[in-house]
Amino acid sequence: MKNKLLLIVLDGVPWRNFRRLFGNLEGWVDSGEAQVTRHRACLPSVSGPCYATIHTGVEPQIHGIFSNEVRFRVAQPDIFSEVAKAGGKSGAVTHSYWSEFFNRHPFDYVRDIEYDEAEGPIHHGRFHTMTGYNHDNQMTPCDADLFATLTMLCLRHGIDYGILHTCTLDSMGHRFGHDNTPMDHACCAMDAMLAAFLPKWREMGYEVIVTADHGQTDRGHHGGREDLQQETALYWFGKAKLKKELAASGSVIDQRQLAPTILKHLGVAIPSTMKAKPFLA
Numbered sequence: 001m002k003n004k005l006l007l008i009v010l011d012g013v014p015w016r017n018f019r020r021l022f023g024n025l026e027g028w029v030d031s032g033e034a035q036v037t038r039h040r041a042c043l044p045s046v047s048g049p050c051y052a053t054i055h056t057g058v059e060p061q062i063h064g065i066f067s068n069e070v071r072f073r074v075a076q077p078d079i080f081s082e083v084a085k086a087g088g089k090s091g092a093v094t095h096s097y098w099s100e101f102f103n104r105h106p107f108d109y110v111r112d113i114e115y116d117e118a119e120g121p122i123h124h125g126r127f128h129t130m131t132g133y134n135h136d137n138q139m140t141p142c143d144a145d146l147f148a149t150l151t152m153l154c155l156r157h158g159i160d161y162g163i164l165h166t167c168t169l170d171s172m173g174h175r176f177g178h179d180n181t182p183m184d185h186a187c188c189a190m191d192a193m194l195a196a197f198l199p200k201w202r203e204m205g206y207e208v209i210v211t212a213d214h215g216q217t218d219r220g221h222h223g224g225r226e227d228l229q230q231e232t233a234l235y236w237f238g239k240a241k242l243k244k245e246l247a248a249s250g251s252v253i254d255q256r257q258l259a260p261t262i263l264k265h266l267g268v269a270i271p272s273t274m275k276a277k278p279f280l281a
Contacts, residue, residue, distance in 0.1 A: 001088045001160040002267025004206045005238075006150065007258075009054070009094075009163065010190060011047060012170025012222065014215030017178055018233035021187035024195035025210060025235050035242050037279075038252040039234040041214035046223045047170065050213035050255065052101050055079050057259030057274035071097060073105045077271040079259055083161050084120030086268040091124040091153035093146050094165035099127050116157075124153050130167060138171040143190060147197040154204055161266060162206075165213075166190075173216040178228075198237070207238030207265070209258075240265065240280040253279050 015038055019026065028034040042053040042060055048068040049060040055078040056063050063074050080102045083090050092098055096107045103122045104112070107129070115125050126149050133139040143166050150164045172186045194210070201208055212232035216222045222229040234253055236242060245251060256276035263270050264278045 001083075001086070003238075003265050004160050004204075005262060005266060006154075006161075006201055006206045006208045007054075007163045007262065008194070008208065008210045009051075009165040010169055010194075010210070010212050011095075011165060011167045012173050012214060012216045013187070013212040013232055014178060014217075014228050015231045015233050016228070017183070017187050018212070018235075021184060022191040023188070024191045024198075028198075028237070029235070033237060035236045035247060037234055037236075037242055037246050038250070039211050039232050039258075040252050040254060041230045041232065042255050043225060043230070044223045045214040045225075045229045047095075047167075047213055048097055048101075051095075051097055051165070053255050054213065054258050055098075055102060057256045057276055059256065062273075065101065068097070071100050071105060073103070074101050076273050078102050078121075079161065079163075079262055080121040082263055082268050082271060083266065084123070086266075088160040088266065088268065089123045089157060090120065091126075091150065091157060091159040091162040092122050092164075093126045093150045093153065094128075094163060095167060096127045096129045098122075098163070098165060099125055124157050124159060126153070130171075133171065135175055138168070138175070140166065140168045140171050143168055144193045144196070147193060151197055151200060154201070154206065161262070169212075170216065174220045177218045177220045178216050179218045202237060207240075208236075209262075210235040210237075211258075236280070238265075238280075243279055243281045246279050 052065040056076040130139040211234040260274040261278040
């Protein structure tokens, strides 16, 4: 691979909360170690459809994942499949939906909770299901544990591309909304846990994207067309720079741009199904 890259997806964080509550990420922007821009989710702005769009570079109306309840192995090429074809190694520390969309469906709790498969497309997978999740019981694993697990995959297996996805803040948002004391503290805690690992990933030679799949309203909702539901932030830590027009205030990255950007930066051929233009110069 030309470069090594980690994609960190913090589920359900609106642009406003990233910019005002993630002091470590914002500090790295101020110091010049990171760049930040807006990132607009697909429609519907629901987790499952967004996961599939992030990794395939196509909208739900093409890949067919229209809700969290509609799940199958997507047909389009994705980041995992293309990295594997190019001889790279990938790792995933995510919700089980990612395994279903990009490896095999349905998810088997015993077979698929953890696997190391030489043929890929996901070479090293560590998954959680959040079975039993509801308003009063988040059923989310500790984020520091997830960050540590991704770091272990990097050290143990030398992965070229890795993704981490956590639902903690999305679950908190559904329970409390996004403008209150519990949510302020949850975002601050996430920022602190992430900050404990991000410098280590950079020292290990990884470039890093930190973003969310979608935003969320003050009533704890997402799925429709609204800035709070669709717009989140994207932080880039790497040698390349955002294209000049995207680094300007108010500019927005389309969610379909993530997959081709990541593949191009890794040095992997972009499949013809990915029509959006990469956002790195």
